[in-house]
Amino acid sequence: MNDPLKRFIDHHRDELDDLQPSPDLFLKIKADLKKDRPKEAKIVKLALYQKLLSAAAVIVVLIAGYLIFYTYKNEPTLKGDQTAMDKNNKTNVQKRDEALSISPGADEVSSRKTTASNHVVKAVVKPPKLDVDLNTIYKDLQDSTSSSTRLAAILKIGKSGIINYDIANRLAKTLDNDDNNNVRLTVLNLLGQYSEDSYVNNIFLKALDTQKDPIIQLGLIELLKRTDNPHLDNRLYALANDPNTFATVKDQAYLVLLNQNKL
Amino acid sequence: MKKQIIILFTLLCTGLIVNAQKEYRLAKTAGHLKLNLNGAIVEGYDGKEIIFSSANNTTVEVDERAKGLVPIASSGYADNTGLGVNVKESGQEIIVNNIFKSNSDVLTIKVPQGIKVSFANNSSQSYEDIIIKNLKSEIEVSTRYNKIVLENNSGPMNINSINGPIEAIFNSDIKGPVSIISIYEYVDITLPVTTKGNIELTTNYGKLYAAKEFKIDIDTSKVEKNSNRTATTSLTGTKSIVINNASANQINRNANTTTSISSGEGTISIGYSYNTGEKIKGKLNGGGIDLIFQSTNNNVYLRQK
Numbered sequence: 001m002n003d004p005l006k007r008f009i010d011h012h013r014d015e016l017d018d019l020q021p022s023p024d025l026f027l028k029i030k031a032d033l034k035k036d037r038p039k040e041a042k043i044v045k046l047a048l049y050q051k052l053l054s055a056a057a058v059i060v061v062l063i064a065g066y067l068i069f070y071t072y073k074n075e076p077t078l079k080g081d082q083t084a085m086d087k088n089n090k091t092n093v094q095k096r097d098e099a100l101s102i103s104p105g106a107d108e109v110s111s112r113k114t115t116a117s118n119h120v121v122k123a124v125v126k127p128p129k130l131d132v133d134l135n136t137i138y139k140d141l142q143d144s145t146s147s148s149t150r151l152a153a154i155l156k157i158g159k160s161g162i163i164n165y166d167i168a169n170r171l172a173k174t175l176d177n178d179d180n181n182n183v184r185l186t187v188l189n190l191l192g193q194y195s196e197d198s199y200v201n202n203i204f205l206k207a208l209d210t211q212k213d214p215i216i217q218l219g220l221i222e223l224l225k226r227t228d229n230p231h232l233d234n235r236l237y238a239l240a241n242d243p244n245t246f247a248t249v250k251d252q253a254y255l256v257l258l259n260q261n262k263l
Numbered sequence: 264m265k266k267q268i269i270i271l272f273t274l275l276c277t278g279l280i281v282n283a284q285k286e287y288r289l290a291k292t293a294g295h296l297k298l299n300l301n302g303a304i305v306e307g308y309d310g311k312e313i314i315f316s317s318a319n320n321t322t323v324e325v326d327e328r329a330k331g332l333v334p335i336a337s338s339g340y341a342d343n344t345g346l347g348v349n350v351k352e353s354g355q356e357i358i359v360n361n362i363f364k365s366n367s368d369v370l371t372i373k374v375p376q377g378i379k380v381s382f383a384n385n386s387s388q389s390y391e392d393i394i395i396k397n398l399k400s401e402i403e404v405s406t407r408y409n410k411i412v413l414e415n416n417s418g419p420m421n422i423n424s425i426n427g428p429i430e431a432i433f434n435s436d437i438k439g440p441v442s443i444i445s446i447y448e449y450v451d452i453t454l455p456v457t458t459k460g461n462i463e464l465t466t467n468y469g470k471l472y473a474a475k476e477f478k479i480d481i482d483t484s485k486v487e488k489n490s491n492r493t494a495t496t497s498l499t500g501t502k503s504i505v506i507n508n509a510s511a512n513q514i515n516r517n518a519n520t521t522t523s524i525s526s527g528e529g530t531i532s533i534g535y536s537y538n539t540g541e542k543i544k545g546k547l548n549g550g551g552i553d554l555i556f557q558s559t560n561n562n563v564y565l566r567q568k
Contacts, residue, residue: 146379148401148419151440155553181405182421182442186555189465214407215425218446218559222467248425248447 134162141170147180154186165199172203181215188219195223208235214246221249225256233257287315287344292375294355298382300348301361302391302409304371305380307398307416313357314373317346336362346370365389376400384409390427418552424448428561432568433458439552450558453566459551464565466558467540473565481545 009016046054140153154174157167168191175187194200201224208220217239224232239245240253292311334342340349340360347368349360357378369391374380381403382393395402396414404411404422411424413431418438422429428448433441435455443450449469456476464471473479547554556563 146401146419147403147421148440151419151421151442152553155440180403180421181423182403182444182555185423185444185557186442215423215444215446218425222559246425 138170141174147178147183150174150178150180150183151186154183154190158190163194168194168200168203172207175203175207175216176210181213184213184216185219188216188223192223195227201227201229205229205231205235208239212244214249217246217249218252221252221256225259233260285317285345287346287350289313289315289350289352289357291352291357291378293377294357295379295381296372296374297356297358298372298380299358299360299384300370300382301364301366301384301386301389302369302393303382304369305382305393305395305398306371306373307376307396307400308373310373310375312373313375313378315344315346315348315350315359316371316373317368334362336364338362338364367391374398379403382406434568437552437554439554441552442555442557444555444557444559445561446559447561448558449561449564450556451564451566452556453568454554455568457548458554459548460546460554461544461550461552462547462554462556462565463542463544464556464563465540465542466561466563468560469540469558469562471541471543471563471565474567476567477547477565479543479545479547480549481543 137153137156140149140156143149143153154171157163157171171187171191175184175191178184178187188204191200191203195204204220204224208217208224211217211220221236221239224235236253236257240250240257245253290312296313298305338360340362342349342362344350347362347366348370349362351358351360359372364386365388367389376399379401380395380398382395382405384390384393384406387407390406390408392410392412393404393406394412394414395404395416398416402413402416402418402420402422404420404424406424406427409424409427411422411427411429413420413422413429415432415434417434417436418441421442422431423442423444423446425446426448427445428451429443429445430451431443432453433455435457437458437460439460443452454477456474462479464473556565
C-alpha cells in the first residue's frame with residue numbers, strides 16, 4: 001500500500017532529524033528512575049541460635065500436625081462411669097475398622113483420661129495387650145441361629161474393655177433388631193456403663209421411640225432416668241399417653257415424671 | 264343289684280363325657296421347637312420323636328351337634344394334632360400354636376436332646392406355668408406372667424419374664440452363657456457349690472441372697488450401686504470375699520468397704536439396699552461359664568445344691 005506520508009518522511013529523514021536531546025535529559029530520567037526504584041531489602045544475618053530455633057519450630061509444627069491428624073483418625077473412647085481402667089487410671093482408646101483384628105504390639109495411640117471434673121486431657125499411652133478377635137465377635141453377634149452365641153459375643157466385648165463408636169453402633173443395631181430380650185438387655189447393661197456419654201444417651205433415647213417390647217422399654221427408662229437428657233420428658237409423656245404401651249411401662253414412665261415434678 | 268350295675272356302666276359308656284390321654288408324635292431329632300402356648304411341661308429324653316401329650320385330668324365335652332364339623336378360631340390355626348394345638352414344620356423349625364387363646368390345657372412335650380427349645384407367651388390373661396426339665400440343648404423362654412421352672416437343664420439358656428418368678432435348679436454340667444432375668448418377680452437359683460463360673464447378680468430394688476457355702480471372688484471394680492446418679496469407680500484389682508461359717512450373715516456393702524455384719528437366718532445377703540440396687544460380678548471357683556441372674560424389682564436367691 002502506498003503511504004505518501006511515509007515516503008515523504010523517508011525522503012526527508014535527514015532534514016527532519018536535526019534536533020538533538022539536551023545532554024542533561026538522560027540525567028533527569030535517571031534521577032526519576034532512582035526515585036521509583038524499590039529499596040533493596042536489608043539482608044539480616046541470623047545468629048546460630050536463631051537458626052536452630054527456627055528449625056525446632058518447624059519440627060514442632062510438623063509433629064503437632066501429625067499428632068492432630070493421627071488423633072482425628074483414631075476413634076475416641078466413650079466417656080462414662082466405668083471404663084477399662086489401667087493402673088494409672090487412664091482409659092484405653094483404639095481405632096477399629098470392621099475387618100480389623102486386634103493384635104498385641106500395636107503402635108502407640110493417643111488416649112484420653114478423664115479427671116474428676118470430666119475435663120478431657122490427651123495423653124499418649126501404650127495400649128494394653130489384647131487377645132480378642134473382634135472379627136469373630138462381630139460374626140458371632142450376627143449369628144441368627146443362636147441367641148446364646150450372640151449373648152456370649154456381647155459378654156466378650158464387655159470383658160475386653162474395648163469400646164468405641166464402631167462397637168457402640170453395632171451394639172445399637174443389636175439393641176434395635178435382635179429378637180431375644182436377654183441379648184438386648186445385656187446390650188443395655190453394657191452400654192449403660194457409658195450412659196453419661198451423649199452418643200450413647202442418644203442411642204437410648206432413639207431406642208425408647210422404636211422399642212415396643214416392655215422389658216426393653218423398662219430397661220431404657222431405668223437407664224435414662226439417671227441422666228439429664230432434656231428430651232427424655234417428651235419421650236416419657238409420649239410413652240405414657242400411648243394406649244398401646246404396656247401398663248407397667250406406663251406406670252414407670254409416670255413415676256419418673258412424678259419424681260422429676262414434671263406432672 | 265347286678266342290673267343296677269349294668270345300667271350304671273352303660274350310662275357311663277354312652278355318656279357325653281370323653282376322658283382319655285391323647286398323644287401326637289413327630290419324628291425329629293434336630294431342629295428348633297418353638298412353642299407359642301399358654302403353658303407347657305417340656306422334658307428332654309433320649310428318643311427320636313417329639314411327643315405331645317395332653318394331661319389326662321381334663322375332660323372335654325363332646326358336642327353331638329358339632330359332629331362332622333371342625334372347630335375354627337380367630338387364631339387362623341387348625342387343630343392338626345387333636346390336642347387343641349397346631350404343629351407346623353418349617354424347615355428346621357417346628358412351630359406349635361394354640362388354636363384357642365384361652366386354652367388352659369397344659370401339654371406335656373417330650374423332646375429329643377438335640378432339639379433347641381423356645382417358649383414365648385405374651386398374654387396377660389392366659390398363662391400357665393412353664394416347666395422345662397432334663398434338656399441338654401439351648402433354651403429360650405420369654406413370658407409376661409408365666410412362672411418358669413427349670414430343672415436339671417444344662418443350657419445354654421436365655422430366660423426372661425416381666426411378671427413371672429423364675430426358679431432354676433442346675434446340675435454340675437452347665438453350658439454357658441446362662442442368663443435369667445425377671446423384671447418384677449424373684450429369681451431363685453440352685454447351683455452346685457463347685458460350679459465354676461463368672462457370676463453376675465443384679466437387682467435394682469431388691470436384695471441379693473446367697474448360701475454361705477459359696478465363695479465368690481468379687482471383682483470390686485465391677486461393684487456398682489445403682490442410685491439416681493451413677494457412681495464413677497476407679498477401683499482396680501479383685502477382692503476375695505470368703506463367706507464365713509457364722510450361722511447367718513447379712514453384709515451391707517458399698518463401693519469401697521464392707522460394713523457391719525448382723526445375724527439372720529439361713530442364708531447370707533451379699534449387698535443390701537432399700538433404695539439402691541446392687542450388682543455383683545465375680546468368680547465362682549476361679550471362673551468359667553457366664554452366669555447372669557437378675558431381678559430388677561425383686562430378690563435374687565442363690566442356693567446351694
